[in-house]
Amino acid sequence: MGNDIITGIIQKLRDTFGNETTIYVDEEKQELSEPCFFIRILTVSQDLVIRNRYRRVYSLDIEYHPEEREKIARELAEVADTLSMALEYIHIGDNLTRGSGIHYEVQDGVLHFFIDYDFFVFKVLDREEYMETLIQTGHLKE
Numbered sequence: 369m370g371n372d373i374i375t376g377i378i379q380k381l382r383d384t385f386g387n388e389t390t391i392y393v394d395e396e397k398q399e400l401s402e403p404c405f406f407i408r409i410l411t412v413s414q415d416l417v418i419r420n421r422y423r424r425v426y427s428l429d430i431e432y433h434p435e436e437r438e439k440i441a442r443e444l445a446e447v448a449d450t451l452s453m454a455l456e457y458i459h460i461g462d463n464l465t466r467g468s469g470i471h472y473e474v475q476d477g478v479l480h481f482f483i484d485y486d487f488f489v490f491k492v493l494d495r496e497e498y499m500e501t502l503i504q505t506g507h508l509k510e
Contacts, residue, residue, distance in 0.1 A: 369460075370409055373426055373485055376458035376465070381405055384454040406431040410482075420493050425486040427469075430455070432479040444479045448472045451481045458485070 378391055390404035400406070411427045432447050434440045455467050469484040 369424070369489070370412065370426060372460045373428070373458070373465075374407055374409070376460050377407055377428070377430065377455065380454055380458050384450060400433055402433045403435040404433050406433065414489075417488065420491040422489050422491065423486060424489050425484055427482070427484050430481040430483070432481065434477070434479075440477055441474075444474055448479055448481060455481075455483055460485070460487070463487075 374393055378393075381389055381391055385405075390401045392400065392404060392406045394408060395406075408429050408431070409426055410429050412424065413427075414422050414424045417423050430451065432444065432451075434443050434447075451472070452470055456470070457464055457466055459465075465485050465487055467483040467485050469482065472479060472481040474480070
């Protein structure tokens with residue numbers, strides 16, 4: 369499921385910023401080709417809702433590394449606004465999923481864009497065998 373979320377984010381980033389956009393996933397941050405995005409899943413949580421239905425939340429950090437380190441405040445603010453609108457909805461498989469908890473911060477000239485995607489998953493339960501036969505009789509009382 370995590371790979372499907374990352375695939376949806378990559379597709380949305382490519383649609384928004386172009387196919388030439390460099391995107392890294394869970395790789396070391398050495399020798400990045402800037403400007404680029406770096407996608408990382410921070411945490412995954414799962415809670416039982418009822419019987420075999422679970423609520424799963426994926427928290428992600430999408431980093432944007434600008435090409436130039438001078439006058440980056442405007443560029444980072446513009447990219448953050450664009451990401452806020454673009455990543456609100458992504459396709460995960462055939463489903464459209466909404467992101468929540470959107471916030472961002474700038475650390476050492478790098479934009480950290482945080483977003484959560486939550487949805488329900490179902491656990492397949494083992495089917496119990498049914499009774500083979502049932503004989504039912506009835507009588508009328510006079």
